[in-house]
Amino acid sequence: MRRWLRRIAMCLAALTMAWLAGFAWFIRNAGQAPDAPPRADGIVALTGGADRVATALHLLADGRAGRLLISGVGGAAEFNALAHHAGADASLAPRVTLGRTASSTHGNAQETADWVRAYHIESLIVVTAGYHMPRALAELSRSLPGVRLVPVPVQPTAWRDGIGMAGFRLLAIEYSKYLAVEAGLSGLVTRGADRPAAPHATSEHSGG
Numbered sequence: 674m675r676r677w678l679r680r681i682a683m684c685l686a687a688l689t690m691a692w693l694a695g696f697a698w699f700i701r702n703a704g705q706a707p708d709a710p711p712r713a714d715g716i717v718a719l720t721g722g723a724d725r726v727a728t729a730l731h732l733l734a735d736g737r738a739g740r741l742l743i744s745g746v747g748g749a750a751e752f753n754a755l756a757h758h759a760g761a762d763a764s765l766a767p768r769v770t771l772g773r774t775a776s777s778t779h780g781n782a783q784e785t786a787d788w789v790r791a792y793h794i795e796s797l798i799v800v801t802a803g804y805h806m807p808r809a810l811a812e813l814s815r816s817l818p819g820v821r822l823v824p825v826p827v828q829p830t831a832w833r834d835g836i837g838m839a840g841f842r843l844l845a846i847e848y849s850k851y852l853a854v855e856a857g858l859s860g861l862v863t864r865g866a867d868r869p870a871a872p873h874a875t876s877e878h879s880g881g
Contacts, residue, residue: 692852699848702826705803710823713738713796715789719781719809720745722802724827727759729800732825733768734761738798740768742788745775778805779859782812789817796821803828804844808851812859 716738718729726743733741743755752771756763775784789797797817801809803826813822829840836844853859 695852696845696848699804699807699851700844702803702807705826707825707827710737710798710825712736713798713821713823714794715739715792715796716741716798716800717781717785717788717813718743719778719799719801719805720747721805722827722829723758724829725800725802726755727761728825728827729798730756730759730761730765730769732798732800733765740770740792740794741765742770742772742785744772744781744784744788746771746773778808778812778854781809782816785813786816789820794820796823798823798825800825800827802826804847808847808854811851811854815859 710732716729716732718725718741720726720743729741729743732738746755750771752766752769753763755761755771756765770788772781772784772788775781785797788794797813797820799806799809799813799822806824806826810822810824813820
């Protein structure tokens with residue numbers, strides 16, 4: 674009996690060490706500033722914070738891609754209001770699609786896949802929070818085989834002076850969700866609280 678208990682304890686310790694090592698990698702990547710992306714066919718912004726939408730609109734205005742999907746737009750939000758809040762030109766409207774069907778990261782991937790097929794997009798700039806990027810790419814790569822994904826992570830405004838305990842907890846939850854998606858348990862994550870905040874929100878959330 675003691676031998677089995679020791680083995681179980683060793684397995685738990687090994688799993689904990691592996692989780693902590695992966696979490697350290699996750700935190701480091703979440704805080705990295707992005708390079709200027711190469712030009713692509715399209716851009717997708719996964720909602721959950723105003724900075725994501727603003728970043729995507731400025732990339733579109735800079736000519737980094739020809740079209741933009743803002744996935745997971747909630748309520749009755751319209752483009753002019755989003756553009757005004759982001760400080761972007763309203764004349765971009767004909768090149769922007771507001772996706773209103775997604776309520777989770779898995780839903781973002783499905784909504785994006787439909788849009789990519791409609792516009793025959795082969796390369797896609799992905800804009801979301803840095804901590805959300807690994808899970809977003811995992812979901813998108815499954816829904817978009819053969820499409821080149823270019824990540825542009827956004828650092829939440831509230832974290833620029835330090836993450837704090839609430840941010841640390843959010844990172845731990847998001848890392849666990851990412852592991853679940855990589856293990857093929859996306860449906861389990863989707864059934865949880867994985868809804869993005871409104872695009873005009875002033876803070877970032879993990880739903881995106």
